[in-house]
Amino acid sequence: WSPSPAVDPRKLGSDSSLSWFKPRSLKSPPMYPGWLPLIGHGYQLLGDAKHMWKCEKQYYDFCLKNNDLIQIRLGTHPTFILTDPDDSLTVANNCLEKPSVYRYGENVYGRGLVTANVDTWKTHRKLMNPAFNLQVMQSFVGKFSRQSKFLVSAFASEAGKGPFDIQPYLIINILKIAYQTTFGTKVENNETLKKYSDATEKVLMLILERTQNIWLHLSFIYKMTTSGRESNKLANIMKDITESVMNNRKSELKAANRMDELGESATEDFVSSLDRMLYLADKQNAFTDDEIREHLDTIVGGAYDTTATSLTFILIVIGSHPDVQEKMYQELQKVLEDEERDINKHDLPKLVYMEAVIKETLRLYPPVPRFARTSNVDVKLKNYTLPANCTYMICVYGLHRHAMWGPDKDQFRPDRWLDPARLPKNPNCFASFSMGRRNCIGKLYAVMLIKTTLAYILRHYRIHSDLEKLETRCDIFLKPVAGHFVSLEPRV
Numbered sequence: 001w002s003p004s005p006a007v008d009p010r011k012l013g014s015d016s017s018l019s020w021f022k023p024r025s026l027k028s029p030p031m032y033p034g035w036l037p038l039i040g041h042g043y044q045l046l047g048d049a050k051h052m053w054k055c056e057k058q059y060y061d062f063c064l065k066n067n068d069l070i071q072i073r074l075g076t077h078p079t080f081i082l083t084d085p086d087d088s089l090t091v092a093n094n095c096l097e098k099p100s101v102y103r104y105g106e107n108v109y110g111r112g113l114v115t116a117n118v119d120t121w122k123t124h125r126k127l128m129n130p131a132f133n134l135q136v137m138q139s140f141v142g143k144f145s146r147q148s149k150f151l152v153s154a155f156a157s158e159a160g161k162g163p164f165d166i167q168p169y170l171i172i173n174i175l176k177i178a179y180q181t182t183f184g185t186k187v188e189n190n191e192t193l194k195k196y197s198d199a200t201e202k203v204l205m206l207i208l209e210r211t212q213n214i215w216l217h218l219s220f221i222y223k224m225t226t227s228g229r230e231s232n233k234l235a236n237i238m239k240d241i242t243e244s245v246m247n248n249r250k251s252e253l254k255a256a257n258r259m260d261e262l263g264e265s266a267t268e269d270f271v272s273s274l275d276r277m278l279y280l281a282d283k284q285n286a287f288t289d290d291e292i293r294e295h296l297d298t299i300v301g302g303a304y305d306t307t308a309t310s311l312t313f314i315l316i317v318i319g320s321h322p323d324v325q326e327k328m329y330q331e332l333q334k335v336l337e338d339e340e341r342d343i344n345k346h347d348l349p350k351l352v353y354m355e356a357v358i359k360e361t362l363r364l365y366p367p368v369p370r371f372a373r374t375s376n377v378d379v380k381l382k383n384y385t386l387p388a389n390c391t392y393m394i395c396v397y398g399l400h401r402h403a404m405w406g407p408d409k410d411q412f413r414p415d416r417w418l419d420p421a422r423l424p425k426n427p428n429c430f431a432s433f434s435m436g437r438r439n440c441i442g443k444l445y446a447v448m449l450i451k452t453t454l455a456y457i458l459r460h461y462r463i464h465s466d467l468e469k470l471e472t473r474c475d476i477f478l479k480p481v482a483g484h485f486v487s488l489e490p491r492v
């Protein structure tokens with residue numbers, strides 16, 4: 001079988017796991033150069049996270065230049081990369097199953113929403129949607145605000161002293177917030193948080209290593225390797241931390257006979273995700289203990305790295321655009337009527353320019369630069385039919401740099417978000433939070449948290465940075481190589 005010659009997708013069996021292996025006779029999307037028998041393109045990705053991103057970007061640029069659909073091979077497995085907004089939505093809505101690469105995180109995230117199979121996902125997503133609606137998110141703003149005040153105090157020791165590494169501050173701060181809103185008010189001490197975040201970071205690096213090395217794809221081989229054993233050790237560290245918080249809370253609620261109270265709480269009351277799930281488990285038998293743990297780890301894992309990374313990018317970008325930063329500050333002062341008060345839920349929707357800056361930064365630097373799906377039936381797109389059981393990779397980075405954004409697509413222009421005429425006609429050109437039915441459940445959480453944190457930072461400091469020095473890398477998420485070129489000047 002040769003990967004590049006003509007494919008007749010219409011002749012493919014619709015549900016065979018080997019359907020891509022059958023002889024083909026019609027056109028197929030262009031193959032990225034450098035394919036090798038058995039190895040495919042996998043060897044190109046070998047290297048550190050900086051190299052990985054450089055290589056991925058080359059695939060995406062090739063895709064944009066080749067009618068928005070190309071193919072690569074990871075080993076012998078066909079992977080189709082898409083940058084067309086309509087085709088991307090077709091895949092996102094019709095192919096809800098995740099490909100095998102997502103299962104590399106199974107020992108930690110199990111049946112959490114990101115990695116769950118479609119049947120589990122459908123039931124659990126429905127149960128969990130209400131826990132992320134606007135009213136619930138508004139009840140979190142007090143916590144966002146309180147923690148942001150700690151952050152600006154922590155910055156005091158760095159302010160006025162030149163560039164420093166801002167990323168660790170943001171990561172630990174967002175992790176604390178995610179931990180608080182997910183597990184409730186009983187936040188573990190810093191040491192436990194550090195242990196948890198270090199384990200998460202290392203688990204993600206091991207997933208990346210496994211993705212890059214095709215000989216580690218087979219589970220029985222991986223389990224015997226040092227990385228496989230390390231991954232299980234880390235998974236157990238995370239499991240122990242989450243399980244102990246969960247069990248303590250469960251006993252607490254039961255002992256105080258407070259489970260019923262949870263069902264009666266007013267919508268504006270703060271109720272953690274853990275409490276909401278314990279209630280559903282108790283009253284509707286909706287989740288097992290293991291499922292709750294997997295969901296909680298997924299929520300924290302999905303929340304903190306992506307949000308902290310977005311904030312790092314935003315600070316780097318506005319630090320090099322003093323005019324934009326000043327406009328954000330003026331808008332904030334207007335909303336707060338120049339008062340020294342806490343940010344509240346009513347302020348956030350009024351920060352319209354700030355939201356434009358957030359979206360524009362996410363457009364240029366999407367923390368999740370691609371996501372993938374699969375399907376056990378062929379998938380009909382505008383110009384091709386993709387064979388079943390392959391990986392379809394929706395390229396967020398490519399959608400965000402699509403020609404539809406206009407000649408200034410590579411420029412930072414937050415104002416474009418304030419004028420619908422300057423945005424692409426197709427709304428699916430923006431997919432930072434994924435798209436379609438299996439999109440990010442925490443989108444509202446992320447935007448409200450980013451706004452709150454930025455509001456406190458801007459009110460206390462002027463940010464300086466050098467965007468020219470920005471280098472990017474990609475483990476699972478797209479990140480700055482370093483966050484040490486941001487400096488803060490106290491506002492007096």
Ligand code: HEM
Pocket residue numbers: 113114125298299300302303304306307310366367368370371372431432433434438439440441442443445446
């Ligand atoms: C700027 C920050 C964020 C970005 C860019 C982001 C992006 C994404 C993307 C692209 C996906 C789809 C992933 C895939 O299909 O592989 C996703 C899914 C998900 N995200 Fe987020 N996310 C962010 C913040 C959050 C937050 C704050 C939470 C939780 C509080 C969260 C929880 C989740 C969960 C649970 C899923 C799986 C949803 C499902 O499959 O039903 N994310 N996110």
